[in-house]
Amino acid sequence: MADMASQQNTPAPRSAPQSAPHPAQLTVGFDLDMTLIDSRPGIRAAYEALSAETGTFIDADLAVTRLGPPLDQELAHWFPEERIPEMADRYREIYPTHAIAPTLAMPGAREAVAAVQAQGGRAIVVTAKHEPNAKLHLDHLGIAPDAVIGWLWAEAKAEALREHGATVYVGDHTGDVRGARTAGALSVAVPTGPCAPDELHAEGADIVLGDLTDFPEWLASYRAERT
Structure with a gap:
C-alpha cells in the first residue's frame, strides 16, 4: 500500500536500476504497508x-x-x-x-517475493514510505526484494514501475491500482488494507486475490498462460 508512514516533503534523488531488466524478464512490484507488512x-x-x-x-x-x-x-x-x-x-x-520492532510480515509476504524470484524474476518494492524506513522494515522481517523505491504514491508509482520494467504491481489500496494502470502494468490487488474488494474492482484492479497467500499459485498460472 502505498503508505502514509513516512514520506518526506523533498524526496531524495533515486538512482537508476543497476542494470536494465531484459524485456522478457518478469518484474513484479509490491506495495509495502498492508501489502507486505502489517505496520x-x-x-x-x-x-x-x-x-x-x-x-x-x-x-x-x-x-x-x-x-x-x-x-x-x-x-x-x-x-x-x-x-x-x-x-x-x-x-x-x-x-x-x-x-520497526512491532511491525509484522503479512501472511504470504515472504513467499510472494520468493515466488517471483523462483521464476527467475525480480521483485521490487515501490512505496510512499520514507525509503530508509522501508528498508529497515524489510531487513528486520527478512524479506529480500531486489530493489526498494520510496517516496512514491498512487500515479507517481508508475515512474519507478516503468523504470524497472515492472509488468505487474501488487497493492492493497486504490492508489496502488491507479499506479499500476498509469504504468501499463497488470494491477493485482489484495484487500488486506483499508480498501474492500469492491472498491479495488471499481478502481480497475485486474485481479483481486484473497491475500498474498494466493499469490504464488496465481503467479504460476499467469506465467503458464503467457508462455
Missing part, C-alpha cells in the same frame, strides 16, 4: 510517541485505519499547516525507534 502496530506506536512529545492529541487508532496516502495528509488532521513539515521530520526521526 499498524508500529505506526500506532510512532503516532502515540509523537503525540506524547508534542502534547497534541492524535487518534492513533483512527490513523492506522487509513494507511496509504503520504504522511503529510494524515498529519494535516492533527497539526496546523505551518507545523506539518516539522512534525513530518520528527515523525521520521522517531519512527525507527518505535515502529
Whole structure:
C-alpha cells in the first residue's frame, strides 16, 4: 500500500536500476504497508510517541485505519499547516525507534517475493514510505526484494514501475491500482488494507486475490498462460 508512514516533503534523488531488466524478464512490484507488512502496530506506536512529545492529541487508532496516502495528509488532521513539515521530520526521526520492532510480515509476504524470484524474476518494492524506513522494515522481517523505491504514491508509482520494467504491481489500496494502470502494468490487488474488494474492482484492479497467500499459485498460472 502505498503508505502514509513516512514520506518526506523533498524526496531524495533515486538512482537508476543497476542494470536494465531484459524485456522478457518478469518484474513484479509490491506495495509495502498492508501489502507486505502489517505496520499498524508500529505506526500506532510512532503516532502515540509523537503525540506524547508534542502534547497534541492524535487518534492513533483512527490513523492506522487509513494507511496509504503520504504522511503529510494524515498529519494535516492533527497539526496546523505551518507545523506539518516539522512534525513530518520528527515523525521520521522517531519512527525507527518505535515502529520497526512491532511491525509484522503479512501472511504470504515472504513467499510472494520468493515466488517471483523462483521464476527467475525480480521483485521490487515501490512505496510512499520514507525509503530508509522501508528498508529497515524489510531487513528486520527478512524479506529480500531486489530493489526498494520510496517516496512514491498512487500515479507517481508508475515512474519507478516503468523504470524497472515492472509488468505487474501488487497493492492493497486504490492508489496502488491507479499506479499500476498509469504504468501499463497488470494491477493485482489484495484487500488486506483499508480498501474492500469492491472498491479495488471499481478502481480497475485486474485481479483481486484473497491475500498474498494466493499469490504464488496465481503467479504460476499467469506465467503458464503467457508462455
